[in-house]
Amino acid sequence: MAMKENAIALLKADHRKVEELFESFEKARSEERKVALVNAICTELMVHATIEEEIFYPACKGKIEDGELLDEAYVEHDGAKVLIAELLQGSPSDEFYDAKVKVLSEMIKHHVKEEEMRSEGLFAEARDAGVDLDDLGDRLKARKEQLLAKFKEAGALPPPQTRSFTGHKLSQSHPLQVQ
Secondary structure (H helix, E strand, C coil): CCCCCCHHHHHHHHHHHHHHHHHHHHHCCCHHHHHHHHHHHHHHHHHHHHHHHHHHHHHHCCCCCCHHHHHHHHHHHHHHHHHHHHHHHCCCCCCCHHHHHHHHHHHHHHHHHHHHCCCCCHHHHHHHCCCCHHHHHHHHHHHHHHHHHHHHHHCCCCCCCCCCCCHHHCCCCCCCCCC
């Protein structure tokens, strides 16, 4: 029987796995290796963002002191999703491919730091607020397994859905307000 993980332990384990994948990408030389690593990174990040947005963040809403932390987390996820979509449609021979992976890595490092900060991070706030981290851990794990199976069966990731970004819905010509 697998060991039970509370929500924070599970999410932190995801963070470490993605950090290792980014480090491997930095050392990768062949196009095939880069594509395989980017697919792994994007899969891990999509699953992680989905379980946080569907389960962890709603469980924290209204309970943690700093409500802005959740808003920022959603916007950070959306920024990552834009890069994920670009990477999944691109290839290592594209002009900005490696740069997009590097920027995605930096965005994720920033996001992880904000979640994991000892006293004022999102995880610390959730713990301090008395959120049921054991129950959440079970729910996150079950949803993660379900998503991984779904993506594997489909052989592809779904297009990322953004919550806070609306730029893709704007018309092509947008008048500037010049004062």
